[in-house]
Structure formats: C-alpha cells, structure tokens
Amino acid sequence: MKNCQTILKSIVAFAILFNLISCEKQTDIEEPEVIERPLFRQPEHFPKATYNFSSPLVSVAGFWLGKRLFYDARLSRDGTVSCGSCHLQAAAFTHHGHDISHGIDDQLGNLNALPIQNMAFKKTFFWDGGVHNLDLLALAPIANPVEMDEVPENVLTKLRQDESYRKDFKKAYGTDEITMVQFLKALGQFQAALISDNSKYDKYVRGETNLETEELQGLEIFKQKCGSCHGGILFTDETYRNNGLEVYFRSTDLGRFNISSLEEDKYKYKVPSLRNVELTAPYMHDGRFRNLEAVLNHYDEGVNDTQNLDKSLKNSKRLGIPLSDAEKSKLITFLKTLTDNDFITDQRFFEAVNAK
Amino acid sequence: MKLLQYTLVLIAFTFAIISCEESDDINPNTTNDVTIEFENVVGNKSLVLDDATYKNANGDEFTVSAFNYYVSNFKLKKTDGTIVILSVNDSYFLIEEDKNASKTITLKDVPSGDYSEVSFVIGVDSLKSVSSVEERLGALAEGNGMYWRWNSGYIFVKMEGSSPQAPADPTGQKKFRFHIGGFGGYDSPTINNLKTSTLVLSMPAMVRADKLPTVHLIVDAMKLMNGSTNVRMAENATTMGGPFTPIIAANYEKMFSVDHVHN
Numbered sequence: 001m002k003n004c005q006t007i008l009k010s011i012v013a014f015a016i017l018f019n020l021i022s023c024e025k026q027t028d029i030e031e032p033e034v035i036e037r038p039l040f041r042q043p044e045h046f047p048k049a050t051y052n053f054s055s056p057l058v059s060v061a062g063f064w065l066g067k068r069l070f071y072d073a074r075l076s077r078d079g080t081v082s083c084g085s086c087h088l089q090a091a092a093f094t095h096h097g098h099d100i101s102h103g104i105d106d107q108l109g110n111l112n113a114l115p116i117q118n119m120a121f122k123k124t125f126f127w128d129g130g131v132h133n134l135d136l137l138a139l140a141p142i143a144n145p146v147e148m149d150e151v152p153e154n155v156l157t158k159l160r161q162d163e164s165y166r167k168d169f170k171k172a173y174g175t176d177e178i179t180m181v182q183f184l185k186a187l188g189q190f191q192a193a194l195i196s197d198n199s200k201y202d203k204y205v206r207g208e209t210n211l212e213t214e215e216l217q218g219l220e221i222f223k224q225k226c227g228s229c230h231g232g233i234l235f236t237d238e239t240y241r242n243n244g245l246e247v248y249f250r251s252t253d254l255g256r257f258n259i260s261s262l263e264e265d266k267y268k269y270k271v272p273s274l275r276n277v278e279l280t281a282p283y284m285h286d287g288r289f290r291n292l293e294a295v296l297n298h299y300d301e302g303v304n305d306t307q308n309l310d311k312s313l314k315n316s317k318r319l320g321i322p323l324s325d326a327e328k329s330k331l332i333t334f335l336k337t338l339t340d341n342d343f344i345t346d347q348r349f350f351e352a353v354n355a356k
Numbered sequence: 357m358k359l360l361q362y363t364l365v366l367i368a369f370t371f372a373i374i375s376c377e378e379s380d381d382i383n384p385n386t387t388n389d390v391t392i393e394f395e396n397v398v399g400n401k402s403l404v405l406d407d408a409t410y411k412n413a414n415g416d417e418f419t420v421s422a423f424n425y426y427v428s429n430f431k432l433k434k435t436d437g438t439i440v441i442l443s444v445n446d447s448y449f450l451i452e453e454d455k456n457a458s459k460t461i462t463l464k465d466v467p468s469g470d471y472s473e474v475s476f477v478i479g480v481d482s483l484k485s486v487s488s489v490e491e492r493l494g495a496l497a498e499g500n501g502m503y504w505r506w507n508s509g510y511i512f513v514k515m516e517g518s519s520p521q522a523p524a525d526p527t528g529q530k531k532f533r534f535h536i537g538g539f540g541g542y543d544s545p546t547i548n549n550l551k552t553s554t555l556v557l558s559m560p561a562m563v564r565a566d567k568l569p570t571v572h573l574i575v576d577a578m579k580l581m582n583g584s585t586n587v588r589m590a591e592n593a594t595t596m597g598g599p600f601t602p603i604i605a606a607n608y609e610k611m612f613s614v615d616h617v618h619n
Contacts, residue, residue, distance in 0.1 A: 052488070055490075057490070123542070123543045124542060124543050126506075129542075129543065129544065130504075130506050130507040130508065131506070131507075131508045132486060132508050132542035132543065133486070133488065133489065133508060135488065135489035136489055136498075136505075136508050139498060139503075139505035140505045140506045142505075143505045143506075144505075144506065151499075152498065152499065152505075153499045180492075180497065180498065180499065181489055181490055181492070181493070184489050185489060185490075188489070238543065239544070240544060256544070258507070258597075259507050259541075259546055260541060260544065260545060260546035260547060261538065261546065261547040261597060261598050261599050261601065262545065262546065262547065263599075265544075
C-alpha cells in the first residue's frame with residue numbers, strides 16, 4: 001500500500017514536472033540548444049547555500065515573477081530606473097564602464113555597482129556588508145534617494161493596480177494578494193538563481209578540462225599572493241579590509257564604518273569575489289581603476305598606509321604585494337578563466353524572455 | 357426547627373464565602389493578560405507633539421514631532437523570585453506617540469501569580485534582527501519607519517523635532533533627529549545599543565484566572581538628552597547611527613519608570 005502510494009506520488013510528481021517542462025518548451029521558442037540546469041541548485045564545489053531554496057515561497061514561478069520585477073522601472077519613484085538599469089547580464093550584472101552608477105534624476109551614488117552572482121552563497125551584501133539577507137537586499141536600492149528613491153510600500157500600490165502582476169503573484173504564491181514579504185521574496189529568489197558556476201576554472205576544478213600552462217602558472221601566483229583574501233571557490237573570504245587605496249578628499253564614504261560605527265572599520269570594504277572579473281570593470285568600491293592592470297599595479301606599488309590598512313599589505317619591505325610584469329600578465333591570464341559565458345548568456349535571465 | 361435550618365443555611369453560606377476567598381490560592385495552570393500602558397512625557401510635562409516647547413539640560417529648547425520605540429522580550433518576576441519569560445514571538449511592540457492604540461500593549465498568557473518586577477529589551481534583539489523576511493510582519497514590518505534598509509536593522513528608538521539651537525539644513529529648517537539602533541552585527545561586530553529596562557513594580561501585579569492587572573509606565577523622552585552625557589543640539593542634532601548613538605542609548609536606558617499598578 002505504502003509502495004503503491006509512493007509510486008502514485010512519483011507518477012504525479014513526474015506528470016507535474018513533465019507539464020512544467022513542456023509548458024516552458026512551448027513558450028521558449030528562442031531557447032538555444034543548451035541543457036538547462038536547475039534554477040536553484042547547489043554546485044558541488046561551492047559552499048553550502050545560505051539562501052533557503054526549499055522555502056515554500058521559492059518556486060520556478062517565483063523566479064519569473066522576481067525577474068519581471070527586477071527589470072521593472074516601476075520600482076523607482078518616477079518609473080525610470082529598474083534594477084536591471086545598473087546590473088546588466090552581459091557584464092555579470094554590473095554597470096559595465098561606470099565607476100559609480102547614475103540613479104534617478106541622473107544623480108550619482110558613492111559606490112561601484114557590484115555583480116549580482118552567486119548571491120545564494122554569500123553571508124552579507126554590498127561593499128559595507130550592511131545587508132545580511134538576500135530577501136532584504138532590494139529595499140536598499142529602492143529606497144536610496146540617489147538610486148530609485150521610492151518608498152517600497154508605494155511600489156506595492158503600483159503593482160496592485162496591474163492585473164497581470166496579480167496573476168503572476170497568484171502563480172508564484174497561490175494568492176493574488178501582493179504583500180511586502182512576497183514582493184521581496186520574488187526579487188530574492190530571482191537573484192538567488194543567478195548562479196555562476198561554469199567558468200573554465202569551474203570545469204577545471206570538476207576535472208572536465210585542463211588549464212593552459214600560463215593559466216596554471218597564474219593560478220599558482222594567485223594562490224601565493226592573492227589567496228589570503230580572495231581564497232576559496234568564490235574568490236573572497238567575505239571579510240572587510242582596507243586595501244590601501246588613496247583616500248580622496250572628495251569622498252566621504254567610510255566603508256564598513258558606516259555600518260558598524262567602529263573606528264577600526266574606517267576605510268574597510270568587503271573583499272569582492274573575482275568571478276567574472278574580466279567583465280566587471282571598472283574596479284574597487286568607487287570604480288577608480290579602469291582595468292585589471294591598474295588593479296595589479298596598485299597592489300604592487302600603489303598601496304597607501306591609510307588608517308586600518310590591512311596587515312597582509314605590510315608583509316614585505318615596502319607596502320603592498322610585489323609583482324613582476326610577468327607575474328601580473330600570468331595573473332590576468334588566470335583571472336580570465338573565471339569568466340562564465342554560460343552565465344552571461346543564460347536566456348532565462350534575459351530581460352526580454354518571459355515565462356508564460 | 358426552622359431556626360436550625362436558617363442557621364445551617366447561614367453557616368453553609370458563610371463557609372462558601374470563606375472557601376471562595378481561600379480558593380484565591382493561585383492556580384498556576386491558569387493564565388491571563390497583563391496590560392502595560394506607556395505614557396510618554398518630556399521631563400515633568402506631558403508629551404504634546406509639535407506644540408509644546410521643552411528645554412534640555414544643556415539649555416537647548418526643542419519641540420518634538422515624533423517619538424517611537426520598540427520594546428520586546430518581556431520577562432516578569434514573581435514575588436517568590438520565579439522568572440516567567442513570555443513567548444518571544446508575541447513579544448515585539450512598537451510604541452508610537454502619534455498612535456494612541458500602540459501605547460497600550462497586552463502580554464498574553466501570563467501564568468497566574470503575584471508579580472513584582474517587569475523587564476524588557478529596548479529595541480529588537482539580535483536574533484530577531486537577523487530573522488527571515490517572512491517573520492517581518494506587524495510591528496516588525498519594514499514600512500514602519502523604524503528600519504534601516506541599507507543597514508538591515510531596526511531603529512530601536514527614534515525621536516525627531518526642531519530646536520533653534522540645531523544647525524540649519526539646506527532648506528533653513530533647524531531639525532534634530534535621533535535614530536538609535538545597532539544590534540551588534542551579523543558576520544562582523546557593530547555597535548550594540550541593545551538595552552534592557554528592569555522595573556520594580558510599586559505594588560505586586562496580581563494575575564488570576566479572573567484578574568488582569570494593568571501596569572502604567574511613564575516614559576521620559578527628555579532622558580535621551582539628559583544623562584551621564586548631555587546632548588548638545590548644536591553638535592548632536594543629527595545622530596542617525598554612528599559613534600554618538602551609544603551615549604544617547606545609555607541615557608535612554610533610564611527613561612522608563614513605573615507610575616502605578618491597577619489590580
């Protein structure tokens with residue numbers, strides 16, 4: 001009897017799954033010939049997800065709702081700025097080419113837009129780690145006066161007036177009531193699904209491909225000279241550090257201090273992941289370096305002894321991390337193996353592709 | 357004969373009455389509600405938003421436009437020393453001066469007993485401060501104006517108003533804003549401004565199956581500014597997060613007092 005039930009359940013589950021797949025196939029006419037990996041997945045070589053993929057509020061329909069919201073400028077006060085305005089998929093969801101981003105009324109912020117990738121495996125978000133829950137992240141840019149400048153509750157009011165949104169909420173949550181929790185959960189799970197785990201380096205780690213000689217040499221240099229901060233498969237230890245950037249007079253940003261109010265956190269920023277780093281120029285919290293060469297030159301010879309400078313940059317006779325030109329070149333060759341083309345071309349994340 | 361009957365009935369009645377009174381022995385299996393009223397004042401004057409003018413210890417004059425705070429994690433101490441911890445999930449309250457209903461809260465399912473002390477956290481404890489979005493409802497919803505969206509955390513105490521001694525903003529208004537929060541940090545330490553207020557009740561609050569006491573508290577908003585360090589409007593008028601917040605938090609730790617208890 002129990003077996004029977006199990007079989008029956010499997011058949012039902014199979015039928016539902018099959019239905020879902022066939023539904024998606026019917027509508028995704030432009031779907032390329034790639035095997036779609038699950039939206040919410042735990043790559044084997046990644047740390048355990050911090051995001052709860054098994055929440056009853058997480059589903060394929062929730063992802064599609066979240067994507068629609070991500071690209072909807074109604075999230076901003078005057079309907080001009082969406083999340084996608086500053087987070088472009090082709091640039092690993094950064095604002096390629098912009099040191100700091102233009103928000104509403106063409107205002108400038110303080111900080112360089114970070115990539116939205118592998119968010120499901122992070123402990124904290126933003127350069128200062130001020131947000132510690134992916135579902136709460138979207139509130140910050142929506143309410144920021146120089147980004148989207150909107151009261152989050154007002155966004156809900158706008159969405160409630162749109163019949164098609166009520167339908168999408170119903171698909172995702174079984175009710176067309178549009179609440180703050182459901183709104184945030186949709187944006188959270190869309191971002192959680194933006195997983196980049198298929199770079200050449202990932203394939204190398206999984207034993208699916210080899211790295212070239214120079215890439216391997218770059219990897220060795222990386223481990224010795226960069227790995228103490230950018231360690232692990234996500235290429236960040238998620239700590240806050242001051243990497244010795246010149247403190248500009250015009251800048252009033254104090255980094256982690258803005259969150260902690262602790263003197264020892266002044267000028268410290270979250271160590272960023274280096275995945276897709278080739279695509280996310282310019283670099284540093286304020287986007288001051290236009291390319292990777294400038295970044296490596298900074299570590300080699302540009303480090304300033306500012307308040308709370310990280311100890312790891314005081315190891316040699318002079319400040320910084322000594323690097324020869326040959327080493328820099330190999331490092332950059334290696335860093336390019338972290339580029340994940342499948343991630344930036346996954347059509348499910350495209351603005352124009354919709355679920356039906 | 358009749359007299360005997362009357363006497364017996366009378367005795368029976370008397371006995372019943374006496375035993376009724378004696379059955380006031382506390383039955384620990386019963387529970388009831390405890391009501392707590394928060395009456396906001398400024399020094400020795402009542403708090404009147406926008407209209408009334410007050411003067412702090414530094415000599416700065418001010419009016420108040422908003423005074424809101426969280427209280428949570430209620431504990432009650434019985435006269436025998438036993439401590440009753442109330443269900444945490446029902447124990448988050450946002451008191452807002454401009455919303456009368458918010459100033460009376462109900463602690464539910466308090467076991468019968470005589471209580472001599474109440475204590476609570478001023479703010480939202482660290483565990484709740486990092487809870488999932490699904491739990492952020494009611495008093496804890498992000499839209500109550502008591503949540504920092506860029507620094508996931510609640511404002512524990514918010515006081516705003518105007519003062520002629522405060523620096524003028526670009527529109528010429530001289531406002532002061534105290535937004536005090538900071539639960540200690542998630543992955544890395546931050547300022548921790550969580551405070552606990554412990555108040556001895558002026559007379560025991562008696563909870564019985566048929567008795568619901570009310571505890572009337574006075575909350576003195578002036579205490580934010582007057583304490584071991586007095587606030588100076590000229591310098592501290594904008595304290596929204598930051599290193600000065602622990603000074604205001606240390607001051608407001610003492611802003612609650614018991615006025616009276618109704619049984």
